[in-house]
Amino acid sequence: MKLAINGGNKVRTAKFPAYNFIGAEEEKAVVEVLRSGVLSKFLGSWSDDFYGGKNVQELESKWKTFFNSKHAISVNSNSSGILCALAALGLGPGDEVIVSPYTMSVSASAVLVHGSIPVFIDIDPETFCIEAKEIEKAITNKTKAIIAVDIFGHPYNSKEINALAKKHGIKVIEDCAQAPFAKRDGVFAGNLGDIGIFSLNYHKHIHTGEGGIIVTNDDDLAERCRLIRNHAEAVVDSMGYKGNPRNLIGYNFRMTEIEAAIGICQLDKLEALVSDRQEKVAYLEAKLSKIKFLKMPKVDKNCTHAYYVHSIIFDEDIAGVSRTKYIDAVRAELEVTEGREDDGVLIGGGYVKPLYKQSLYQNLNGVGERNFPFDPSFGFNVQDYKNLKLPVVEHLHYKALLTHELMRPGMSIKDLDDVAEAFIKVAENLAELK
Numbered sequence: 524m525k526l527a528i529n530g531g532n533k534v535r536t537a538k539f540p541a542y543n544f545i546g547a548e549e550e551k552a553v554v555e556v557l558r559s560g561v562l563s564k565f566l567g568s569w570s571d572d573f574y575g576g577k578n579v580q581e582l583e584s585k586w587k588t589f590f591n592s593k594h595a596i597s598v599n600s601n602s603s604g605i606l607c608a609l610a611a612l613g614l615g616p617g618d619e620v621i622v623s624p625y626t627m628s629v630s631a632s633a634v635l636v637h638g639s640i641p642v643f644i645d646i647d648p649e650t651f652c653i654e655a656k657e658i659e660k661a662i663t664n665k666t667k668a669i670i671a672v673d674i675f676g677h678p679y680n681s682k683e684i685n686a687l688a689k690k691h692g693i694k695v696i697e698d699c700a701q702a703p704f705a706k707r708d709g710v711f712a713g714n715l716g717d718i719g720i721f722s723l724n725y726h727k728h729i730h731t732g733e734g735g736i737i738v739t740n741d742d743d744l745a746e747r748c749r750l751i752r753n754h755a756e757a758v759v760d761s762m763g764y765k766g767n768p769r770n771l772i773g774y775n776f777r778m779t780e781i782e783a784a785i786g787i788c789q790l791d792k793l794e795a796l797v798s799d800r801q802e803k804v805a806y807l808e809a810k811l812s813k814i815k816f817l818k819m820p821k822v823d824k825n826c827t828h829a830y831y832v833h834s835i836i837f838d839e840d841i842a843g844v845s846r847t848k849y850i851d852a853v854r855a856e857l858e859v860t861e862g863r864e865d866d867g868v869l870i871g872g873g874y875v876k877p878l879y880k881q882s883l884y885q886n887l888n889g890v891g892e893r894n895f896p897f898d899p900s901f902g903f904n905v906q907d908y909k910n911l912k913l914p915v916v917e918h919l920h921y922k923a924l925l926t927h928e929l930m931r932p933g934m935s936i937k938d939l940d941d942v943a944e945a946f947i948k949v950a951e952n953l954a955e956l957k
C-alpha cells in the first residue's frame with residue numbers, strides 16, 4: 524500500500540476533535556464572579572483578605588480534600604509555585620539542587636533565581652524520571668533539594684528517592700504538573716515528596732488558563748508559601764510570624780477569583796478525564812504493541828500513569844529507518860486537531876531539548892554583569908554544563924523517544940483506530956522509506 528508521504532492515500536482525512544472541557548458550569552461560575560465585581564479579593568497586608576477571596580479559598584479547600592493533602596495553596600502558575608517552594612525551603616546562593624534535564628525549563632531555572640545551582644543527572648531509560656542511583660552520585664555537602672518531576676504523568680520513584688533524601692537531610696520538591704491523579708502505592712502524585720506543585724495552565728489535564736497549586740503536609744512550609752505568594756515582607760511583622768525569618772521576600776503570585784471559580788469546576792472533571800486517557804492508551808497499546816520496533820511506556824509496579832503525553836520508545840536498529848523518517852511518514856497519514864491546526868499532527872520526536880543544552884547553561888549567562896551565580900568569583904561549585912554528556916537523555920531525545928497526544932479525551936474509537944492504522948501502515952511499508 525503506497526504511503527501518503529510518497530503520494531498514496533492518507534489513512535485519515537478529517538481533523539481530530541478539539542480538546543475542550545470548558546463547559547456551561549465554568550461559564551456560569553465565571554459570570555457569577557464577573558457580576559459580583561470582585562475579581563480578586565487578595566490584600567497584601569495582614570487582614571482577613573490576606574488569604575484571598577471566596578473562590579480562592581473554596582478551590583484550596585476542595586483541592587486539599589480531593590488530593591488528601593493537609594494544605595493546598597493556589598498560585599498563578601506552577602512556575603511561581605516552584606519559586607515559592609524553593610524560597611520556603613530556605614534555598615540560597617551556592618546551594619545545589621539535583622534536577623532532571625528532561626522537563627519544562629522552569630524546573631531548573633527557578634533554582635537560579637535563588638542563586639542556587641542546578642545539578643543535572645541522567646534519567647531512567649524506561650520511566651524517564653530521575654532515579655536514586657544517579658542522585659546519590661551527585662549529592663555533595665551543598666545539596667539542599669531534589670526536584671523530582673513526574674514526567675509525562677509517571678510518578679517519580681518516591682520510595683527510593685525519599686529514603687535517600689532523608690538519609691542526607693535533603694528535601695524533595697515534586698513537580699507534578701503533568702501528573703494530576705497519578706498514584707504510587709495508593710498515594711497521589713503531589714503528596715509523594717515534601718512539597719508538590721501542580722499546574723493549571725492551558726496545556727494541562729485540567730486548566731484555568733493559567734494557574735498552579737502547591738500541596739504539602741508541612742504547616743510551616745505552607746505558611747511560608749502563602750507569605751511568599753503575597754508580599755511576605757509587608758505581612759510578617761503584623762502577622763507575628765515566628766519561624767525562620769529568611770527568604771521571606773514576597774511576590775504577587777495570587778490567583779484571581781475568576782481562575783479559582785473555573786478551577787473548582789475543572790477539579791470535578793479530573794478523575795473522568797484521567798481515566799479516559801488511561802483507557803485510550805490501553806486501547807492504542809493493544810494495537811501498537813505488535814509493532815516490533817516500538818516499546819510502550821513502562822508503568823512502575825503499584826503506579827498509575829496520568830498520560831500527559833503517550834511516550835513510546837522507537838528502536839532504530841530494529842526498524843532500519845530513522846525515527847524522523849518514521850514519524851514524518853505517520854504524520855503524513857493523519858490529520859491535524861481542531862483548534863490546534865498550527866501544531867500539525869500531534870506526534871513528535873523527543874520532548875524538550877535536554878536543559879543543559881540551553882544557551883543559559885552552555886554560555887553561563889546569569890544575573891547581572893558577573894552572571895550570578897555562575898562566575899567563578901562567587902566560589903560556587905557550578906556543574907560543567909558545557910562538557911556534560913548524559914547518554915540516556917541524549918539518546919532518547921535525539922534518537923528514540925516518540926511522543927504523541929492522539930489519546931486525549933474527546934477522541935472516539937474510530938479516531939483511535941485511525942491513529943493505530945497509521946502507525947501500522949507505515950510499519951508494514953518501511954521499505955518505501957529506505
Ligand SMILES: *Cc1c(COP(=O)(O)O)cnc(C)c1O
Nearest residue numbers: 600601602627700701722723724
Ligand atoms: C507545564 C509545566 C510546568 C510549568 O507550568 P506553568 O503553570 O505553566 O508555570 C512546569 N513543569 C512541568 C513538568 C510542566 O509540564
